[in-house]
Structures are given as C-alpha cells and as structure tokens.
Amino acid sequence: MTNQSTKKISSTYIYFFGAFGGILFGYDIGVMTGALPFLQRDWHLTDAGVIGWITSALMLGAIAGGALAGQLSDKLGRRRMILASSFVFAIGALMAGLSPHNGVAWLLIARVLLGIAVGAASALVPSYMSEMAPAKTRGRLSGLNQLMIVSGMLLSYIVDFLLQGLPHGMAWRLMLGLAAVPAIILFLGVLKLPESPRFLVKINDLAAARHVLTFIRRDNEIEPELVEIQRTVSMESSAQKNVTLATLFSSKYRYLVTAGIGVAAFQQFMGANAIFYYIPLIVEKASGQAASSALLWPIVQGVILVLGAILYMVIADKFKRRTLLMIGGTVMALSFLMPAALNALVGEHHLPPMLIVVFLSIFVAFYSFTWAPLTWVLVGEVFPLAIRGRASGLASSFNWLGSFAVGLLFPIMTAMMPQASVFAIFGVISIIAVLFIKFAVPETHGRTLEEIEAQGTNH
Numbered sequence: 237m238t239n240q241s242t243k244k245i246s247s248t249y250i251y252f253f254g255a256f257g258g259i260l261f262g263y264d265i266g267v268m269t270g271a272l273p274f275l276q277r278d279w280h281l282t283d284a285g286v287i288g289w290i291t292s293a294l295m296l297g298a299i300a301g302g303a304l305a306g307q308l309s310d311k312l313g314r315r316r317m318i319l320a321s322s323f324v325f326a327i328g329a330l331m332a333g334l335s336p337h338n339g340v341a342w343l344l345i346a347r348v349l350l351g352i353a354v355g356a357a358s359a360l361v362p363s364y365m366s367e368m369a370p371a372k373t374r375g376r377l378s379g380l381n382q383l384m385i386v387s388g389m390l391l392s393y394i395v396d397f398l399l400q401g402l403p404h405g406m407a408w409r410l411m412l413g414l415a416a417v418p419a420i421i422l423f424l425g426v427l428k429l430p431e432s433p434r435f436l437v438k439i440n441d442l443a444a445a446r447h448v449l450t451f452i453r454r455d456n457e458i459e460p461e462l463v464e465i466q467r468t469v470s471m472e473s474s475a476q477k478n479v480t481l482a483t484l485f486s487s488k489y490r491y492l493v494t495a496g497i498g499v500a501a502f503q504q505f506m507g508a509n510a511i512f513y514y515i516p517l518i519v520e521k522a523s524g525q526a527a528s529s530a531l532l533w534p535i536v537q538g539v540i541l542v543l544g545a546i547l548y549m550v551i552a553d554k555f556k557r558r559t560l561l562m563i564g565g566t567v568m569a570l571s572f573l574m575p576a577a578l579n580a581l582v583g584e585h586h587l588p589p590m591l592i593v594v595f596l597s598i599f600v601a602f603y604s605f606t607w608a609p610l611t612w613v614l615v616g617e618v619f620p621l622a623i624r625g626r627a628s629g630l631a632s633s634f635n636w637l638g639s640f641a642v643g644l645l646f647p648i649m650t651a652m653m654p655q656a657s658v659f660a661i662f663g664v665i666s667i668i669a670v671l672f673i674k675f676a677v678p679e680t681h682g683r684t685l686e687e688i689e690a691q692g693t694n695h
Contacts, residue, residue, distance in 0.1 A: 245428065245429070245430065245451050246451075247451060247452045249428070249429075250368060250429060250430070250451060250452060251365070251368070251369070251380065252425075253422070253425035253426055253428075253429055254361065254364050254365050254368055254429065255361060255365055255380050255381050255383075255384045256384060256418075256421070256422050256425060256426075257318055257321070257322070257357035257360065257361040257384075257422060258357070258361055258381050258382070258383075258384030258385040258387075258388060259384050259385075259387060259388035259391070259418050259422070260322065260325050260353070260354065260357055260388065260415070260418055260419055260422060261354050261357050261358055261361075261384075261385050261388060262384065262385040262386055262387060262388020262389040262390075262391070262392070263388040263389070263391055263392045263415050263418055264294060264325075264329075264350055264354055264388075264392070264415055265294075265354075265385075265388075265389055265392075265509070265512060265513075266388065266389035266390070266391075266392035266393055266396075266512060266534065266538065267392035267395070267396065267411050267412060267414075267415055268290075268291055268294070268412075268513055269392070269393065269396065269512060269513055269514070269515055269516060269534045270392070270393060270395075270396020270397065270399075270400070270411055270516065270531050270534060271396065271407075271408040271411040271412055272287065272290075272291065272408075272513075272514075272516070272517070273516050273517065273520075273526070273530075274400075274404045274405075274407045274408040274411075275290070275404075275408040277404045278337075278404040278405045278408060279337070279338050279340075284647040284648045284650075284651040285647075285648060286340060287647045288643065288644040288645065288646070288647045288648055289344060289644060290340070290343060290344065290347065291513050291514075291643045291644070291647075292639075292640045292641075292642075292643030292644040293344045293347035293348050293351065294347045294348070294350055294351040294354060294643075295351060295636050295637075295639040295640035295643055296348055296351055296640055297347065297348035297349060297350060297351020297352040297353075297354070297355060298351040298352070298354050298355030298358065298636045298639070298640075299351075299355060299633050299636040299637060299640065300351075300352055300355065301321070301351060301352035301353060301354060301355025301356040301357075301358075301359075302355035302356065302358055302359040302629065302632040302633060302636060303355075303629055303632075303633060304352070304355075304356065305317055305321065305355065305356035305357075305359045305360050306359050306625065306628075306629045306632075309359075309360055309363070309435075310435075310438070310625075313431050313432070313435045313439075314360055314363060314364040314367070314431065314432045314435055315364070315426060315429055315430070315431045315432070316431075317356060317360050318356075318357070318360050318361070318364065318422070318426050318429075319423060319426050319427070320356075321352075321353045321356035321357050321360065322353070322357075322419045322420075322422040322423040322426065323419075323423060324349060324352060324353040324356075325350060325353035325354070325357075325415070325416075325419040325422075326416040326419035326420055326423070327349065328346050328347075328349035328350035328352075328353060329346075329350065329412060329413055329414075329415035329416040329419060330413055330416050331345070331346035331349065332346040332347065332350065332412040332413065332415075333409045333410065333412045333413020333414075333416075334409070334413070335409070337405075350415070353419075355632075355636060358632065359629075359632055361381055361384075362381055362612060362616070363432075364432055365380070365381055366616065367432040367433065367434040367435070368432055368433075368452055370452075370453070370457075379545065379548050379549035379552055379609055380549070381612075382545045382548065382608060382609040382612075383542065383545040383546065383549065385545075386538065386541035386542050386544070386545045386604065386608075387542055387545075388418070389512065389538050389541060390535070390538030390539065390541065390542055391418075392411075392415075393531070393534035393535045393537070393538045394535060394538075395411060395414055396411050396531050396534065397531045397532065397534075397535055399411055400531050430447075430448040430451060431444070431448065432448070433445040433446075433448045433449050433461075433462070433465060434465055434468075434469065436448065437462070437465045437466055437469050438469050438473075442462070442466075445462060445465065446458060446462055449461060449462065468621075471621060472621060472624075472625075479622060479623055479625075479626050481626075483622075483623060483626075484623055484626060484627055484630065489620060489622075489623055489627075490695075491676075491678075491695035492618050492619060492620060492627075492678070492688070492689070493619070493623070493627050493630075494676060495614075495618055495676055495677040495678060496614065496615045496618045496619055496627060496628075496631050497627070497630055497631045497634050498672055498676060498677070499561075499611050499614055499615065499618075499631075499672075499673070499677060500611055500615055500631035500632065500634050500635040500638075501634040501635060501637070501638050502607075502638075502665070502668075502669035502672060503607050503608075503611040503635060503638070504635055504636075504637075504638025504639045504641075504642055505638045505641070505642065505662075505665050505669075506565070506568060506603075506607065506662060506665055506666045506669055507572070507642060507646075507659070507662030507665070507666075508599075508600070508603050508607070508608070509639050509642050509643060510642050510643075510646040510658075510659075510662065511537065511596050511599065511600060512534075512537065513643055513646070514646055514647065514650075515530075515533050515534050515537055515593075515596070516530040516531060516533065516534065517647070517650075518592070518593065518596070518650075518655065519533050519590070519593055521650065521655055522589045522590055522592050522593060522655065523589045523590055524589070533593065536597065537596075537597065537600050540597060540600045540601050540604060541600060541604045541608070543604070544600075544601060544602075544603070544604020544605040544608070545604060545605070545608070545609065547604075547605045548604070548605040548606075548608075548609045548610075551605070552609075552613075553681075555681075556679055556681045556682075557610055557613065557614055557617075557679060557680055557681045558673055558674075558677060558679050560605075560606045560610055561606055561607060561610055561614075561670075561673045561677075562670050562673050562674060563602075563606065564602045564603065564605070564606025564607050564610075565606070565607065565666050565667075565669050565670040565673065566666075566667075566670055567598065567599075567602040568599045568602050568603055568607070568663075568666045569663045569664075569666035569667045569670065570663070571595040571596065571598040571599040571602075571663075572595070572599060572659040572660060572662045572663030572666060573659075573660055573663035573664075574595055575587075575591060575592045575595050575655075575656040575659060575660075576656040576657060576659065576660035576663070578591070579654075579656050592655060592656060592659070595659075596659075611635070613680075614677070614680055615628060615631045615632075616628075617680040617688065618677075618678065618680055618688060619631075620688075620689040621689075646658070649661075
C-alpha cells in the first residue's frame with residue numbers, strides 16, 4: 237500500500253516534485269562543465285582520454301540506471317524508485333566531492349554511481365509524469381520535465397561561476413558535492429508524493445488508485461479514468477508477455493522501432509553534449525583565455541536552453557513534430573559547418589576567434605526547442621503498445637550510448653584536429669539526422685497511437 241494521506245495534496249505540488257528529478261539530471265550534466273578546468277589544474281590532468289573518461293563515466297552508469305529503473309519500477313513502483321535514485325545521487329555527489337587527491341579511479345566510481353541515479357531519473361520522471369497528467373496536458377508537462385532539466389543545468393553553471401574564485405582543489409569539490417543538495421530536496425519532496433494510479437491498478441490496489449485520482453482529477457473524471465486505466469493495464473500485460481528483442485525488429489514493428497531508436501541516438505550523436513560538457517575548454521581553445529575564467533559562457537548557454545524550453549511549451553502542439561525536427565536539425569547542421577567553411581574560405585587567422593562560440597550558441601538555441609524536447613515526445617508516441625516498454629528502454633540506452641561516446645571522444649578529437657573540423661563532423665551527422673527524419677520517421681502529431689501503428693504495419 238502506498239502512502240495514503242487523508243490530507244489533500246495539491247496537483248501543483250505533485251507535478252513540481254514529480255518533475256524535480258529533471259533538476260538532478262540537469263545539474264549533474266552541467267556541473268562538470270565548470271568543475272573540469274579546476275580538476276585538470278588541481279590534478280595536473282593533461283591526458284585527453286582520462287578527461288573524456290571522467291566526463292563520460294556518468295553516461296556509462298546512466299545506460300545501466302535507465303534499464304534497471306524501468307524493470308524495478310514495474311515491481312516496486314515509480315515513487316519508491318525515485319526515492320532510491322535521489323538517495324544514490326546524494327551518495328554519489330558526496331563521494332565525488334570527497335575524492336582523494338589524484339583519485340581518478342574513486343572519481344570514476346562516484347561518476348558511474350551518479351550516472352545510475354541520473355539514468356534512473358531520466359526513465360522514471362517522464363513515466364511518472366505521463367501517468368499522473370491528464371491526457372490533454374501531457375505534451376506541455378513533458379515540456380515541464382525538459383524545463384526542469386535545463387534549469388538544473390543553468391543552476392549548475394551559476395554555482396560553478398560563483399565558486400570560481402576559490403582555490404582549485406576546493407572549487408571543483410564544492411561544485412560536485414553541492415549536487416547532493418537538490419537530491420536531498422527531491423528525497424524530502426517525494427516522501428509526500430502519492431504513487432502513480434497506474435502502478436496501483438497494476439498491483440490491484442484500486443482503493444489507493446481512486447484515492448490518488450481525487451488529488452489530480454475532478455470528481456466526475458475519477459471513475460471513467462479508473463476504468464480506462466484498468467483496461468489499458470490489462471491490454472498491456474497481455475500484449476507484453478511474449479515480447480523479445482526479435483519481436484522489436486520483426487517486419488510488423490521494424491519501421492517504428494527504427495524510427496524511435498534512430499531519433500534517440502541522433503539526438504546525442506549530433507554533438508549537443510560536446511558543447512554542454514566542454515564549453516569552457518572550447519572557449520579556451522578559441523580565444524586563448526583560461527578555461528577556468530570562461531565560466532560565463534555556460535551561463536549564456538543555460539539561459540538559451542531555459543528560454544528554448546519555455547518556447548517549446550508555448551509552441552508544442554502548434555507544429556508538426558517532423559517539421560520542427562527538420563528545421564532545427566538543418567540550422568544546427570549549418571551552425572556546425574559554417575565555422576569550418578569560413579576557415580577554409582578566408583583563413584582561420586582572419587576570423588574573430590570567438591566566432592565559433594557564436595555559432596555554437598545558435599546551435600544550442602535551435603536544439604533547445606526542437607531536438608531536446610521532441611525526441612522524447614516522439615519516442616513516447618511512436619512505439620505501439622505491445623512493445624512500448626521494451627522499445628522505450630532500448631531507445632533510452634542508445635541515447636545514453638551516444639552521450640557516452642560524445643563525452644569520451646570529443647576531447648580526444650579536439651586534441652588531434654582543429655575544433656572547427658570536429659564540429660564539421662557533427663554538422664555532417666546533423667544533415668544525416670535531418671534526412672533520417674524526412675525518410676524514416678512518421679508524423680505523430682495529432683494522430684492516435686492506432687493510426688501510427690497502422691502506418692508502421694504498412695511499411
């Protein structure tokens with residue numbers, strides 16, 4: 237039985253703390269951006285491979301965390317798993333902050349542990365939110381999750397900026413260790429949250445499910461929704477009994493599974509996280525200014541991301557998914573290819589050194605209201621009911637795999653070739669992503685799941 241308070245919990249509280257896991261996710265994605273230059277100086281790190289591993293260890297943990305959370309939340313409940321992931325996150329953050337001097341292995345373990353918690357939060361928060369939200373506001377509430385993630389990133393950039401005057405050894409430890417604060421806030425906030433009515437129906441606790449629905453629905457909506465949840469849960473449990481990896485790529489589902497997994501993978505391989513993790517180092521390489529004093533740039537990127545998330549919430553249901561993804565991907569590709577093209581035309585020494593950073597800001601602006609939120613909206617809509625759990629987990633794994641690869645390889649690539657060339661490679665990948673959307677992804681906006689599934693079957 238879940239925590240069944242007789243006192244009414246406001247829907248605002250439920251949605252705020254339901255989405256608050258995004259803050260943790262965002263904070264830990266962003267915090268390494270500012271901490272890394274200080275860590276490099278403190279530990280005299282010059283090996284691009286070690287720097288890549290420290291940054292990308294988080295994503296390695298997240299691949300496992302996402303898969304684990306999906307399985308366990310079906311057995312233990314969404315709420316209990318969000319509590320567990322916030323606890324693991326706090327432990328990982330404190331471990332990272334307390335790393336012994338030159339303790340690369342210790343820091344890697346702490347980052348993997350944090351990754352497990354981040355991966356779990358990235359899987360649990362959207363499913364909890366979609367199960368709590370009324371159908372008509374689901375699109376906007378998925379935008380709220382994205383807003384929380386980018387707000388967490390902006391918060392970490394501001395913390396990094398405020399702590400930059402401290403001695404190097406203290407600065408990066410505090411930056412990483414302070415991630416425990418939002419984790420503790422989440423833990424305390426979620427203690428009061430109800431379990432999702434869908435999970436309660438799944439474990440046959442109808443009284444508790446009805447009680448939770450009184451918090452978030454009008455009186456006349458409760459019984460019809462309860463009947464609908466029972467019908468869906470029953471359909472899902474019978475549909476998902478014999479789903480294997482082979483089922484996902486059978487001729488019936490291959491088109492839709494390829495579309496969903498492809499979009500999730502391309503979101504990362506287009507290179508966004510190279511900017512979010514390494515912008516101070518990018519500025520250092522472009523301008524010669526020390527990375528540890530270039531911490532205003534991440535804040536600029538963070539503000540752009542937050543404004544983009546708000547813009548997405550305004551336009552979410554006004555445009556087709558494919559249109560936004562193709563426009564966003566085209567501008568993102570151009571913003572990566574233009575610095576390399578200008579270098580080739582007029583020569584690197586005749587261009588303002590910060591021009592590349594301006595183009596990267598254009599990339600971030602278009603990413604923030606297209607590929608960042610829409611990837612997960614599309615993944616939520618494109619998979620048929622029978623394979624949704626398995627296929628969503630696979631899409632999430634490919635997304636984290638892409639994030640891991642970019643985080644690991646970017647410093648190695650920039651050590652071997654000019655920055656403009658590295659971003660040109662991401663530009664080419666972005667063009668391929670646009671072509672993939674055009675030829676391999678169905679439109680899901682304004683269509684029922686049955687219509688989308690029928691289109692998949694026709695391929």
